Amino acid sequence: MHQFLQKYLGFNPENTTIRTEIIAGLSTFLTMAYILAVNPAILSVTGMDKGALFTTTALTSAIATLIMAFYAKMPFGLAPGMGMNAFFAYTVCISMGHTWQFALTAILIEGIIFILLTVTNVREKIVHSIPTSLQTAIGVGIGLFIAFIGLQNAGISVKNDATLVSLGNIFDPSVMLVIIGLxxxxxxxVKKVTGALLIGIAVTTLCGLPFGITHFNGFFSLPPSIGPIFMQFEWHNLFTVDMVMVVLSFLFMDLFDTLGTLVSLMIKAGFVKNGNLPRLKESFFADAVGTTVGACLGTSAISTYVESAAGVSAGGKSGLTALVIAVFFLLSLLFSAVFLAIPTQATAPVLILVGFFMISCIKEIDLSDFAEAIPAFICIITIPLTYSIANGIVFGLLSYVLINLFSGKAQRIKPEMYMLAVFFIIMLMLH
Known part of the structure; x- marks a missing residue:
């Protein structure tokens, strides 16, 4: 048994045990299982079938995590990325007015590009050309954006013609339910309970029963068909300016999100020696293939989940941890009736708190260095206030180049940044 685990999953009996890896896998699954409810809730606003989205979310997460287990041999879980799904639904489909088929086509193209960039080792070089302050700012901005979406779904933030937004009726039963869940x-x-987000969703869902907000239709059930969203692409917009912009936006978001997550997880797991990141290319390959497969099955881009830190903290060291995570995602397919009964009011608190987790890295930005901090700030506020992650990336990068160029700090700007700035300006002129 140990020989098989060592060969195919990188299991080393000298620094871990099978029991430890199983507990680590379960810990990670419990902390990221909320995506089974949240991803369908977000993407279904585009008109996609919610039941099909549940099945696709579970399947894609399992497939990508299996690649992480057997190819990268790392103890990390993957699933549709928070931020990418919000950009897919609220920016590409709702704000820009494109169909969800258009968005899936962009995800497919991004996934194929990612595979090519990973195989040719270009992926790391692209990421390293973008200053750390902007990489961090993108994550912070996405965090605020996701929290804003959560407040809207909760009914706490509502439309106001005079001030754009204002406070909703907090005494409405559905809003009160969100506040209780939060x-x-x-x-x-605060109590550091494993699976806090998932437990929070469960408690809020149960509290919704007496209000008539939650409606259960069974416990065990066969997973809904993915037919309504399987291989649904829109090829006639393939060579449009909007498609290029959307693909690039997905590309940048996925690049920064995955790299930042992998680096932090590898450091936490003790894998990094003398600055070397082991099996980084293989780990990148897992989310690149996962994203491509996910587009075919019908979901947004796949990313390595920072919640994998729960499994790492529990002692997960090898691909066996990831294998356990994947098995639990597959088992969850038998409980689709439970996950699909979860109301929006139960997922809204999770969106708000995931936003909190994502903005915590703002402390890594040197706010005393205005040449770094001001472009980062522009990126952060542009994302939620224009309701577009793409806009934040564009204006953050352009402001970085222009501010540093005209303030005598051109040495900070890498050649790739100039190329991206020119490209973004052209895209803005054509848009």
Missing amino acids: IVTAVLL
Whole structure:
């Protein structure tokens, strides 16, 4: 048994045990299983079938995590990325007015490009050309954007013609349910309870029963068909300016999100020696292939989940941890009725708190260095206030180049940044 695990999953009996790896895998699954409810809730606003989205979310997460287990041999879980799904639904489809088929086509192209960039080792070079302050700012901005979406779904933030947004009716039963869920989940996080987000969703869902907000239709059930969203692409817009912009936006978001997550997880797991990141290319390959497969099955881009830190903290060291995560994603397919009964009011608190997790890295930006901090700030506020992650990336990068160029700090700007700036300006002129 140990020989098989060592050969195919990188299991080393000298620094871990099978029991430890199983517990680590379960810990990670519990902390990221909320995506089974949240991803369908977000993407279904585009008109996609919610039941099909649940099945696709579970399947894609399992497939990508299996690649991480057997090819990268790392103890990390993957699933449709928070931020990417919000950009897919609220920017590409709702704000820009494109169909979800258009967005899936962009995801497919991004995934194929990612595979090519990973195989040719270009992926790391692209990421390293973007200053760390901007990489961090993109994550912070996405965090605020996701939290804003959560507040809207909760009914806490509502439309106002005079001020754009204002406070909703907090005494409405559905809003009160969200507030209860937010407090319960926050307390669980403070108490460091494993699976706090998932437990918070469960408690809020149950609290919705007496209000008539939650409706259960069974416990065990066969997974819904993915037929309505399987291989649904829109080829006639393939060579449009919008497609190029959307693909590039997905590309940048996925690049920064995955690299930042992998680096932090590898450091936490003790894999990094003398600055070397082991099996980085193989780990990148897992989310690149996962994203491509996910587009075919009908979901947004796949990313390595920072929640994998729960498994790493529990002692996960090898691909066996990832294998356990994948098995639980597959088992969840038998409980589709439970996950699909979860109302929006139960997922809204998770969106708000995931936003909190994502903005925590703002402390890594040197706010005393205005040449770094001001472009980062522009990127951060542009994302939620223009309701577009792509806009934040574009204006953050352009402001970085222009501010540093005209303030005598041109040495900070790498040649690739100039090329991207020119490209973005052309795209803005054509848009």
